[in-house]
Amino acid sequence: MTLMRFDPFRELDRLAEQALHTGARALRSMPMEALRRGDEFxxxxxxxGVLPDDVDVxxxxxxxxxxxxxxxxxxxxxxxxxxxxxYGQFARQxxxxxxxDPGRLSADLENGVLNLRIPVSEQSKPRRVPLGGQPTATTADTSGAGASDTANQQSTEQSTTV
Known part of the structure; x- marks a missing residue:
């Protein structure tokens, strides 16, 4: 999972605000949209109405x-x-x-919208794993069945070893 969609403490705060202060949550909300585009979130x-100097990330x-x-x-x-x-303090975690990769997070405030870009870490990106040590086909065995059986056996051994 890349973004935790449920924060039990935030949910508890939200329910307490709703029960105790009707309408207060709407005044303190910071609506969010999150999506993945390629290799970044x-x-x-x-x-x-919030100025860039009044935002702390x-x-x-x-x-x-x-x-x-x-x-x-x-x-x-x-x-x-x-x-x-x-007006007042707005906060979100x-x-x-x-x-x-939170170390490469970037933030920008544009037209009243705070834009955060968080790249996927290099370790998490899908990568192709080369097959190493797989023997190359030889033409020493001229009988078709023997070469096929040997290749199938080597293929099975490869898959169980990995």
Missing amino acids: LIFLDLP TVERNVVSIRATRAPQRQEGDEVIVDERP LFLGENL
Whole structure:
């Protein structure tokens, strides 16, 4: 698995917020889309109105932590008529699988969307394994059946040895 889709602690926090503070979760959400494209994972997090200096992305082992802050636009003396925009601290953690390379993670904030690129580690990429030590066919045995039987026996021995 490459991205942990279920975090029991986050789920517990979400349920507690829903039970205790109806609507509070919607104000603190950081909607995410994650997908694999070729040899990298792309993660998109919505952070509308957040400035690049107010976003903090850290990596520790296989955990990516994202924190963002958005302050209200009001100033001293403003009369607030409606205030439905979420502001304050936003946070999210992503648990990466062992097949990803967090050391080469890159992040960019563009049009209110935080883009994370996490490449698949070289060890996890599929690679072709050459067959070593397989004897080459010889023409010393002129009887067709003997050569075929020997080749089948060598092929069976190869598959059980690997």
